[in-house]
Amino acid sequence: MSRGADVTPTHWAHFNPVRIAAGVGALEHLPQWVQPQVKVLLVTTAGFSRRGVTDRLLRLLGEQRVVVHDRVTPNAQLDEVEHAAVSLRDQNIGAIVALGGGSVLDTAKALSLGLCSTDAHPFGNVFRAGRPQTWTEAVPLYAIPTTAGTGSEVTPFATMWDRTTHKKHSLSGERLYPAVALLDPDLTLSLPLEETLYSALDAISHALESLWNKNRAPVSSALAFRALAIAERALPRVLATPDRVEARANMQHASLLAGLAISQTRTAMAHSVSYPLTSRCGVPHGLACSFTLPYILRANLDRVAEHAEERTVLAAVLELLERLDLGTRMRQYVSGREILGLQDEMHAQGRIENFAGELPGGLPRLLEESVR
Amino acid sequence: MSRGADVTPTHWAHFNPVRIAAGVGALEHLPQWVQPQVKVLLVTTAGFSRRGVTDRLLRLLGEQRVVVHDRVTPNAQLDEVEHAAVSLRDQNIGAIVALGGGSVLDTAKALSLGLCSTDAHPFGNVFRAGRPQTWTEAVPLYAIPTTAGTGSEVTPFATMWDRTTHKKHSLSGERLYPAVALLDPDLTLSLPLEETLYSALDAISHALESLWNKNRAPVSSALAFRALAIAERALPRVLATPDRVEARANMQHASLLAGLAISQTRTAMAHSVSYPLTSRCGVPHGLACSFTLPYILRANLDRVAEHAEERTVLAAVLELLERLDLGTRMRQYVSGREILGLQDEMHAQGRIENFAGELPGGLPRLLEESVR
Numbered sequence: 001m002s003r004g005a006d007v008t009p010t011h012w013a014h015f016n017p018v019r020i021a022a023g024v025g026a027l028e029h030l031p032q033w034v035q036p037q038v039k040v041l042l043v044t045t046a047g048f049s050r051r052g053v054t055d056r057l058l059r060l061l062g063e064q065r066v067v068v069h070d071r072v073t074p075n076a077q078l079d080e081v082e083h084a085a086v087s088l089r090d091q092n093i094g095a096i097v098a099l100g101g102g103s104v105l106d107t108a109k110a111l112s113l114g115l116c117s118t119d120a121h122p123f124g125n126v127f128r129a130g131r132p133q134t135w136t137e138a139v140p141l142y143a144i145p146t147t148a149g150t151g152s153e154v155t156p157f158a159t160m161w162d163r164t165t166h167k168k169h170s171l172s173g174e175r176l177y178p179a180v181a182l183l184d185p186d187l188t189l190s191l192p193l194e195e196t197l198y199s200a201l202d203a204i205s206h207a208l209e210s211l212w213n214k215n216r217a218p219v220s221s222a223l224a225f226r227a228l229a230i231a232e233r234a235l236p237r238v239l240a241t242p243d244r245v246e247a248r249a250n251m252q253h254a255s256l257l258a259g260l261a262i263s264q265t266r267t268a269m270a271h272s273v274s275y276p277l278t279s280r281c282g283v284p285h286g287l288a289c290s291f292t293l294p295y296i297l298r299a300n301l302d303r304v305a306e307h308a309e310e311r312t313v314l315a316a317v318l319e320l321l322e323r324l325d326l327g328t329r330m331r332q333y334v335s336g337r338e339i340l341g342l343q344d345e346m347h348a349q350g351r352i353e354n355f356a357g358e359l360p361g362g363l364p365r366l367l368e369e370s371v372r
Numbered sequence: 373m374s375r376g377a378d379v380t381p382t383h384w385a386h387f388n389p390v391r392i393a394a395g396v397g398a399l400e401h402l403p404q405w406v407q408p409q410v411k412v413l414l415v416t417t418a419g420f421s422r423r424g425v426t427d428r429l430l431r432l433l434g435e436q437r438v439v440v441h442d443r444v445t446p447n448a449q450l451d452e453v454e455h456a457a458v459s460l461r462d463q464n465i466g467a468i469v470a471l472g473g474g475s476v477l478d479t480a481k482a483l484s485l486g487l488c489s490t491d492a493h494p495f496g497n498v499f500r501a502g503r504p505q506t507w508t509e510a511v512p513l514y515a516i517p518t519t520a521g522t523g524s525e526v527t528p529f530a531t532m533w534d535r536t537t538h539k540k541h542s543l544s545g546e547r548l549y550p551a552v553a554l555l556d557p558d559l560t561l562s563l564p565l566e567e568t569l570y571s572a573l574d575a576i577s578h579a580l581e582s583l584w585n586k587n588r589a590p591v592s593s594a595l596a597f598r599a600l601a602i603a604e605r606a607l608p609r610v611l612a613t614p615d616r617v618e619a620r621a622n623m624q625h626a627s628l629l630a631g632l633a634i635s636q637t638r639t640a641m642a643h644s645v646s647y648p649l650t651s652r653c654g655v656p657h658g659l660a661c662s663f664t665l666p667y668i669l670r671a672n673l674d675r676v677a678e679h680a681e682e683r684t685v686l687a688a689v690l691e692l693l694e695r696l697d698l699g700t701r702m703r704q705y706v707s708g709r710e711i712l713g714l715q716d717e718m719h720a721q722g723r724i725e726n727f728a729g730e731l732p733g734g735l736p737r738l739l740e741e742s743v744r
Contacts, residue, residue, distance in 0.1 A: 010621075011395030011396075012393075013391070013392060013393045013394070015390075015391040017387075018387075019385070019386075020385060020386040020591070021385045023382050024382055026383070218598070219392070219595070219632070222594050222597075222599075223591070223594050223595075226598075233679070253590040257590060260591070307601060307605070309601065309681035309682075309684045312681045312684075313681055
């Protein structure tokens, strides 16, 4: 039985111009990609500097031309990013190399716009004062992910959090596509187990959210189903043997494919639900956007899967998600009652409308069943 | 059982910057895409002019700025393309709209280079006199496929045939990526049944050839398996009810996904075998590059499929190919003995080396078994 007519829209588009280069040791090829001569801003975290990765990049790129910004902290904060953008403007930066997880890539993407702006409050004026986004230029970005989850290395989106208003803001637009995504699975080996899990759940969430999405299309479906098939096998292996680079590489591929899928569809229900849980209760993003997946998937599996082999993949993903017992993990951060109390903030514009599935019992039942 | 380590290379890359816009009636959106004001060269066939499509495009784009070249014939010929390029150079063409099958798209791609050259024999000097390719510019190309098979709308390749030497030449390079691929399934409704079948077989061949390919990678695999899953279901429906636009749209999607896959991997064994059969014996390309697929697939199914759901898809494709009895169709054009006599010409450089599968009994047995 084909349900193709139900889930594939009659009109669709696709465009993703990111150059992808992947493989063990791919980091060594970075100098081939970054424009020669220009001044480079390296965006990363103190942890990577401590572990010697920053020094390695300085050697690779040529120390004299690199400005290091290694103070990125989890969940890119509007004020911090804005401050960094303004204070780095006089440095004549011609390229940004971002090495890190989602927050590093988000920060770097925001900087790629903020460095080209002359506004003293490029992000505050847009997200707090409500002025229109007028960024027309961006510094070319070379994205090197060290987690396998966000897919940010191939999306035209960046997330920014506002600590003062507890809001999550989205930067988006074609100029946010990185010029190059460089995937070296060696860089993901140092990721702690819990972050590995939550990153992977973010990737699985991206793939599923691109399937029950009103923007779903043939290309995004191809990428999403493959992301799920790879992730479903790779994640248990990564968790069992986190120092095996092959499983890490597979998880990195799954994350990339899921990123390519949401680069076209954006996310939907599960992400919409997650934002207040992260901004108000500090739930890690990958957990917050995945704890509702089992319920949504169970209710929509036949709608999302057009064919038998797709049902096979989705059923395996559902089984994996159920085994991970995400409800119990959620309750380490927040009670069921607190979650229910945040319902009104779970309607992220441009996310929840993307959801093309069914939600029997609505949001309350989704939340109740998901933290049981 | 996973054979992932066997078939996925450790280093891989991906880059495809084509904008895709698809849907019934998408042709009407063409003016949104083509640069305004610039002079447009419309490349198509006499058939489309006869059926009124050229007039429709003239209305859409504005008649006064369009130069029509509607004399494209099957299998783009070097001399004809070169002559057209040189004679159109003084027209100050700023965009090319190509509407047609593979030959139209190939011709248009070659023209997009040839129009920017000052060489009196831009293709002859390269492919006959052996001078290096020095094209550094191309006119932006808007590709509108009317067959569902070549995938040329999203590849950086164009094929050119040399009638005098019976050789097939390949143009390739990033500047050959169309700016936009516009997919309107309505345009494929007029394709005769036999051409519909052979086009679809070309697409299936692209998908399979990208899987048993040494350049296979996670993104190309995702696209190829999905192309096969869609094509295997859509092709019988298109053949049974050729005027149903939904099945035509699905076949068009499969062709596009397969094109995206080979845009990264290029083709392999089955295409290498096909070229002399087309250039010397006039076998339609889609048939020539697919009649060997059942044998190659049977011998490589377990190697190509990493997982159960992939084997399901490949087994269904194999069954479909066997049902189509391509050997008998081949013998309408050429005898088994003639085919065997062309073996020495079946080693296309840059194709046969891409084949990462097994070929028990080598080329002779492949050919014998395939025309039985």
